[in-house]
Amino acid sequence: MAKRFGKPSINWAELDKRVPPDQKPNFLVFKAKSESYWRRVNASPPEPPKIDWEAYKKTVPIPDLVDKFKTAYEGFKVPMPTDTMSAKVDEQWKSLEPQIKAFCAEQQKYIDQATKDLAAVNALPKFEEMTMEIYYDMYPETRFDPVRKPTFWPHIAEEQPGYKPPATPAAAPKAAPKK
Known part of the structure; x- marks a missing residue:
């Protein structure tokens, strides 16, 4: 069974505050793509539809082909990456x-x-x-x-009369340019 999320974990309002004004159009495009993807994921059912294998056995002329597909279909597991970085x-x-x-x-x-x-x-x-x-x-x-x-x-x-400039350290003599 596929794991379903109730709502997106992105706080769009907070992210919108942090986006520079010159990047607002790109941000809006990204947000629209993300929301359309979210709508498409939520439109599909959490589990794939059940397959009527008996109906296929009646219509497929090659014996045991449907059984091979059934065992392959039921044995297939989507590989999930292991979390090594957390x-x-x-x-x-x-x-x-x-x-x-x-x-x-x-x-x-x-x-x-x-x-x-x-x-x-x-x-x-x-x-x-x-x-x-x-x-x-x-x-x-x-x-x-x-x-x-x-x-x-x-x-x-x-x-002003009697002004004395502040004492400054003597500047080091500059080296003569090499010819």
């Missing part, structure tokens, strides 16, 4: 689980930091409501203070 896949999955958990834990740290940063941004007053005094109180290291630290136009560090 154990290997399970073993590989078990070996990868610690790496996956370590990766997820590492990514969770980034998610937690991003959540904290987002909470800090969301805690700020709206741009329209923020005044210079609020900004001075929140960010004293970057505020503009014309009394204690005057700056001159264009108010960038490189254009």
Whole structure:
């Protein structure tokens, strides 16, 4: 007896979300072919129709030919492949689980930091409501203070008196091109 499945195991809605927009036509063609195959399989009966061997014995003139066909038909078994890969896949999955958990834990740290940063941004007053005094109180290291630290136009560090460029390591001399 053939094994019947109640419904397809493919979650088409979830798969549709993962398909890139440029591949949608190919996805729809694949889905249509899959569903037509599914309908054809479900349209056929789960077991092949019974053969009336007695009616064939009456009409076939060669004796024992129908008996040979009957024994061959009943003795035929569809070869089903043996599952040799599931154990290997399970073993590989078990070996990868610690790496996956370590990766997820590492990514969770980034998610937690991003959540904290987002909470800090969301805690700020709206741009329209923020005044210079609020900004001075929140960010004293970057505020503009014309009394204690005057700056001159264009108010960038490189254009201010006494500016010293940050120390950079000396670049290695370039080799002369070979002739």
